[in-house]
Amino acid sequence: MSERVAESGGEPAPPPSSAVGWWAxxxxxLLYIVSFLDRQIISLLVQPIRDHFLISDFQVSLIQGFSFAVFYALFGLPVGWLVDRFSRRHVIFFGLLIWATAASVSGLAQRYWQLALSRVGVGAGEAALAPAAYSILSDLFPKSKLTLPxxxxxxxxxxxxxxATLIGGFLIATLPREGMELPLIGHYAQWQVALLLTGIPGLLIAPLVFTIRDPRALRAVPDQPAVVHxxxxxxxxxxxxxxxxxGHFVGFGFVSLCGYALLAWMPTFFIRRFDYSLSEAAYTAGSITLVTSLFGSVLMGWLVDTWYARGRRDAHLLFFAANMLVEAVLICIAMSTADVRVAILCIGLQQILIPFTGVSAASLQIFTPPPVRGRxxxxxxxxFNLLGIGLGPSMVAIFTDFVFADDKAINKSIMATFIIFSIAAALCLLFAARPMREGVRGAPDMPTN
Incomplete structure (x- = not known):
């Protein structure tokens, strides 16, 4: 069995109620919805941004992914240290203020580098949400029921x-094409006004963080570092x-790469492959994702929790190893067909299967001892983010700009990305399955707060 840290700390708080956990x-x-609204709005604005700054798909992909991901990843390391030592709710709150402000500021950019810098700020702020949220939920739910929440x-x-695509489509359809004259700051293009508006919801909902119960704050004695040998x-x-x-980090990183690759370029795929207008592409891509997202997330979480509860301790990894191969087949069909209805159907099925963040996070929290979970x-x-949002959008652009050298080959680029990285993801997850199976065998099924 792999060597893992003994769980230690102060006197535990009473087990939280189900209502407390589900409120969290x-x-x-809601916070994740707002964070991805701020993060993904760029995917709808590819062409206006290209035209405004006279840049290529690859340069747009750096704004979509690389500039955001690098600083999301780098700021995540000190944030993990803060999560393990200080109030998790305060970490989330201040991160939210940073990313929401940066999201709106990105609409003020007059140069390409200014837009890239503002997206860095969005990434730096959003780095606070996931580590703290994972840590709090793992204290609120038992292991056999953790994947669903x-x-x-x-x-x-x-x-x-x-x-992001639906609201962005609405804004593009309703805002004046020539842009707007904004009080005190001057004239801004249509896409800039759309970006300015996206940060406002985050600032409004930030105080909700303090309605969440943090079990760690209720311990009689503060946590002390755990020790093994x-x-x-x-x-x-x-x-x-x-x-x-x-295997876990790289495997789910490749799953993320595939997910972000499609997410970033789905509207552009419908525009270039089927001659959709910007609004049509926005409503189509947004509707597919909206209809499938909650159902797929609940279904994936429930299936893995059920399999894990029946004794399959590596269920999270085996499930997604097989899942990615099915997704690759669906995307190959969607990208190859000349019938838009078949493309929408296959992308919709793939979107039901792709929700993996809960599964990957749950398996990590189950395996990792509480004192070091944040780090x-x-x-x-x-x-996960360097491979996913950092490389995913850029990988499609690399195929389009440098391999096929044809904007219309966007479908081939997405297909090539899925074929390569779906197989790589499956192999990595299978590589990690045995140590997970051995490492959690016989572990108590209870919140580890």
């Missing part, structure tokens, strides 16, 4: 992405369980 899930779901919270990623650091845990963490979750998010 609903608040985190994690998945419901993770549905916010899809709902936020859907709302004289060593209890996050680095020691990573080294002692290198096979699990490497290890941040390292996971570093890898």
């Amino acid at each position: 899930v609903l608040v985190f779901l 994690m998945s419901v919270m993770g549905a916010g990623t899809k709902l936020g992405s859907a709302l 004289g060593q209890g650091s996050a680095l020691h845990i990573l080294r002692a369980n290198a096979r699990f963490y490497a 290890i979750s941040s390292i996971y998010l570093l890898v």
